[in-house]
Amino acid sequence: SDEERLEILREAFAPGAKVQHVARRYDISRSLIYEWRRAALRRARAAFVPAVVDDAPDPTLAPSPPPEPEAAIVLEMADGRRMRISASAPPALAAAALRAVR
Incomplete structure (x- = not known):
């Protein structure tokens, strides 16, 4: 299932973990774990929308600061x-x- 794949990926790529040990424990090939990882990264990149930060905003578009109450x-x-x-x-x-x- 997708949940099992995600758990295997988390375990395989946790700090200090070795993919070969995780693959052996679940009786799957290392290449399959790397393929799942590539597929997950492709899905994540497809869902990611980069933000663009413009340090110099257009003064005509910037709202004027609200007046300070007396x-x-x-x-x-x-x-x-x-x-x-x-x-x-x-x-x-x-x-x-x-x-x-x-």
């Missing part, structure tokens, strides 16, 4: 960091944020 509270920390709490933030969230920096 901050009701701005805390400036001693180390230079800032915490901005939006006017639309729920009171419980604002209280928790303030407790966290205390």
